[in-house]
Amino acid sequence: MAEAAIELRNITKRFGSVTANKNISMTVNKGEILSILGENGSGKTTLMNMLSGIYHPDEGQIFVGGKEASIQSPKDAFDYKIGMIHQHFKLVDILTVTENVILGLKDEGKLSLKKSAARIKEICDMYGFKIDPMKKIYEMSVSEKQTVEIIKVIYRGAEILILDEPTAVLTPKETDNLFSILRNMRDSGKSIIIITHKLGEVLSLSDKVAVLRKGEYIGTVETKDATEQSLTEMMVGKKVSLNIERAEPHDCENRLSLTNVSVTNKEGVQILKNVSFTAKSGEILGIAGIAGSGQKELLEAIAGLQHLKSGSIVYYDPKTGKEENLRDKTPLQIRDLGVRLSFVPEDRLGMGLVGSMGITDNMMLRSYKGGKGMFLHRKDPKTLADKIIKELEVVTPGTDTPVRKLSGGNIQKVLVGREIAASPTVLMAAYPVRGLDINSSYTIYNLLNAQKDIGTAVIFVGEDLDVLIELCDRILVICHGQISGIVDGKSATKEDIGMMMTNLPESKTAEEDAQ
Amino acid sequence: MKVKAAKEPLVRIAKRTDISTGLSYGIRAASVVLALLACGIVVMLLTSGKISFLEVYTEMLEGAFGTARRVKITVRDTCALLCLAVALAPAFKMRFWNIGAEGQALVGALASCIVVKLMPDMNGALLILIMFIASVAAGALWGIIPGFFKAAIKANETLFTLMMNYVAIQLVKFFAVLWEKQKGAGVMSTLTTGKLPQLFGVDYGWSIVIILVVTVLSYIYMKYSKQGYEIAVVGESENTARYIGINVKKVIIRTMAISGALCGLAGFLLVSGTHHLVKSDIVGGNGFTAIIVAWLAHLNPLIMMLTSFFVSFLDIGTAKIASTCNLNDFASDVVVGIALFIILASEFFINYKVIFTKSGKKAKEGK
Known part of the structure; x- marks a missing residue:
């Protein structure tokens, strides 16, 4: 019989009048990957924060290796060999990998970066990480930073790893890479808990799935017995149709044309480079890309919130047929022109x-x-x-x-x-379903589809490629502020888009070399 | 593996997600009572028991309302404080930390005196009107300067407005030396013209009426006007303001002009209505006390009428005790400080609750 690494018994945690976790019990064995699945706000992160010492449960007990444990601080968690990799990385940008890893450790004897670097190299070889211990954090991609976080907890001797939505910031290929590393760790006897709400990942990676709903523990199932549909029902509590209807676009005409739009930020770094595309009425144009590839700046440029270095943004008025250049106009001037532009920004409250x-x-x-x-x-x-x-x-x-x-x-x-x-003629929405539960997400998709039907040009920036492929008529893929291509939503595959998100087509790279 | 004995922390602090209006007012009321109790205890300690616990309160009431003249002074001080607190409200609502009310009021007072000095032959309502305009303009200017630099180059408004106070103080001293025979005293002598007359036979009557009208108008401005709405949006998030097309810089400068102008008005009333002279400490720290008054009222001008009264009452009451018991002025400042601290601390219990884990019971609210 497998040996339990961690056992939670009747854990309850309240915040004010809200019960974030209610009477939750679950077990993770050694050499096992457990997924914790639940919609946003179902209490996944709260539960894990109690294991990593950030919160303390109001009621209930935690057993580590069969003994009752009291975890008061992240340091206590490390003493119990529990390491958590948070959604937001906690690294010092100007330090190297090695310096970040040993930061805050009280080792015996003299500080030896060389020794530590060698130990990091060992860990890398053991599990298949590819990272240079002397590289500085600010030179790294998001996936490399995540790798550093994982190395950090392993270096500290963690036997139990908790990962909070680790794939949210990764491309499909990086995700596969991470998963193979996690499998290596499992095979070497470590226990892994992964928090996620992506069903596909749960099914491909984990051994067991624990489902939470609104703070309550619904149950644990063996992954091999589960399907996407059965897990969704556990998560939501009722049957949900997982299909988004995509009507044929009709009466399409050009509504908004961008030509060679370039934007640089305050530090002079080029964020958008020669972006050109046309959004048409009656269709949903998706924008895919790794977070921070220039999506935010693109929408803000159209909304009149970003200064353009070059290029033009032309709006075709459906009533008069006139063309208006929106470049360098303020949001107020754009509205005064009679341009009905609606914008759902990424940061809702900000x-x-x-x-x-x-x-x-x-x-x-x-x-x-x-x-x-x-x-x-x-x-x-x-x-x-x-x-x-x-x-x-x-x-x-x-x-x-x-x-x-x-x-x-x-x-x-x-x-x-x-x-x-x-009643917009152009509707831009940046990550409109981020943080929403499945039902709310579908409400939003339906609203976007309804807008498309009445002839609005919809621009939808998304992160879930499955949704983009199902919802959008055309998908524009952005990579480092440049367009790497526009694909048809009906024929595109996730893998193609994933490739385009990380690599520009050769013609563009050649252009860059020439400069 | 190092394993510690399982232990629970004794006290935990949890954020309240929701609180009923009744409970929040209950906590505030309790804090006021507690503050008054603390006043009594501290006074008893300071006077080493010369006056009894109950006498502390009768003395305070006596000091504030004992005679007709005392009532008048209490009302006058309340109004002076109220005017500055109302002036600060729009700036604070915009999250512009204007701590320069003192200086803005002072240049307002100075402007009135300069007008009188420059127009020795003028008299009556016209002179008062010119003084009024000069004071409001001077205060507005003192507000616009830090507002402009905040809008243009994001200069830190806290330091900027604070420094403007010192400039104002030195300006007053400069003019006193320039124009007064008695150099160095820093006082521009008592005015013979430009005094606000009595209203309905009451001294300070005009001041009181003007301030009450301004208070109500300011409430309406902040709550129901388009400009007030813009202030609230800019204060909450500049990005949201930009997103809907508000000209953020314009709003910052305009709001600081209003805030400064109202402080200038307070300065005018101090000169024309009350003191009939200007000296560098004529505002008497009210520019800073008004910050507390405004926050205690959650920036609501109507509630500021209550909070400014309460603070003035504490001030006058403790001053009376100080004089009865031969304590110095600073003793009364200590007492007022402790009382205000307790009241401000009540906000903590409104936002958070304390849970004692040992007993497993919720902590009694309002401490």
């Missing part, structure tokens, strides 16, 4: 909404200037707020409750609802 205001006041954001006089007119926004709450099933105590207090899904519904209520 950009799209005002967290301390209620839904009514947030509805006013775009239209508060309307109406006569110096005073606000709250009547129409209130009507709109009530309408959105009703139609999109927003859960809120009232229209005056600060939106910050709503859940992520409800916040997103408020934002998307407002942007759509402006």
Whole structure:
């Protein structure tokens, strides 16, 4: 019989009136990969933070290697040989791999970077990492940084590794690479817990799956007995259709054309380089790329929030047929031209909404200037707020409750609802389903599809390639601020897009060399 | 493997996700009571029991409301503090940490005196109107300068507004030396013209009415006007403001002009309504006390009427005790400081709750 590495017994954790974890019990054996599956807000990360010493359970016990453990701090966690790799890396950019790994360790005797570097090399060879111990963090890609985090915990002797959504920032190829390393570790007797909400990964990697829903433990199943459909039902609690309908685009005409758009940031680094494409009415144009490849700047450039170094952005007015160049216009000037451009930004509370205001006041954001006089007119926004709450099933105590207090899904519904209520001709949405549960995600997909149907040009920046392929008519792939190609949503495969996300086509690389 | 004995931390702090309005007001009320109790205890300790616990409060009430004149002074001080707190509200709402109310009020006061000095033959309502305009303009200028640099080059407004206070103080001293026979005293002498008359037979009547009107207007401005809405959006997130097309720089400068102008108004009222002279300490630290008053009221001008009264009451009451018991002025400052600290600390218990794990029970709210 397998030996238990960690056992949780009746763990409960509350935050104020919210119960994040309720009476959870589960076991991880040695040499086993356990996936913890659940929608956002189901308590996965909270549970793992209790193992890594960031939180302390209100009730219940944790057993490590059969003995009851009290984990008060991350240091205690290391003493129990538990290491957690967080979603957001905790590395010092200007230090090397070796320096980061030994940071905070109290080793006996003199500090020897050479010895430590040799030990890191050993670990790399053992599990198949490819990394130079003397490389500085700021020179690294996201996947390399993640590797450093993993090496860090192994260096400290971790026998139990917890990874919080490790694949969110990786390309498909990097994900495969990570998984083969994790399998190597499992085979050498380590226990691995991986937090995720991607079903495909769960099925391909883990031995067992524990499912959480709204803070409650639903059950653990052997991966070999599970299917995507059965796991989804456990996660959501009811049957969910996992298909997105994609209607044929109709009445397509050019709506927005970008030609050779280049943007540099404040530090003078080129973020977008010669980006050209056309968004058409009645279709959904997807934008795929590794996080931080210039998606944010691209949408902000169109919305009038980024200064263009060169290039043009031309809007074709559907009513008059006139062409308007939007380059270097402010959001206000763009609106004054009669361009109905809606934008759902990535950072909902930091950009799209005002967290301390209620839904009514947030509805006013775009239209508060309307109406006569110096005073606000709250009547129409209130009507709109009530309408959105009703139609999109927003859960809120009232229209005056600060939106910050709503859940992520409800916040997103408020934002998307407002942007759509402006009856846009161009709708841009950046990661609109990030952090949303499956039901809310499908509500958003349906809204986007409805917009497409009535002739809006929809631009959708996504991270889940499966969704992009299912939802979008065309997919533009962006790589280091350049377009590596536009593919047809119906015929594209995940692998193709993945390749394009990391590699520019040869013609473009050749162009670059010539410069 | 090092294994420690399983132990639980005795006290844990947890953030409240939601709190009922009743409970939050209960906690605040409890903190006020506690602050008053602390006043009594500290005074008893300072006077080594010369006055009894209850006498502390009768003395305070006596000091604030004992005679008609005392009532008048309490109301006057409350209004002076209220005007500055109201002036700070829009800046703070915008998350612009204006700690230069002292200087903005001071240049306002100075401007009034300069007007009188330059127009010795003028009198009556016209002179007062010119003083009013000069003071408001001077205060606005003192607000616009840091606002402009914040908008243009993101200069740190805290340091900037603080430094502007010292410039204002030195300006007052400069003019006093320039124009006064008695050089070095730093006081520009008592005005004979440019005094606000009584209203309804009450001294300071005009001041009181003007400040109350400004308070109500400011409440309406912040809550119901488009500009007030812009201030709230800029304060919450500049990115959101840019996203919806608000000209952030314009809002910053405009709001600081308003904030400074209201401080200038306070300066005008100090000169024309109350003191009829200007000296470098005429604002008397109220520019800083007003920061606490504004925050205690959560930047709501109507509630500031209560908080400014409470702070003035503590101030006057403890000063009375100090004079009765032959303590010096600083003793009353100590007492007021402790009381305000306790009240501000109540916000902690509104945002967080304390859980004692040993007993397994929730901590009593409001300490």
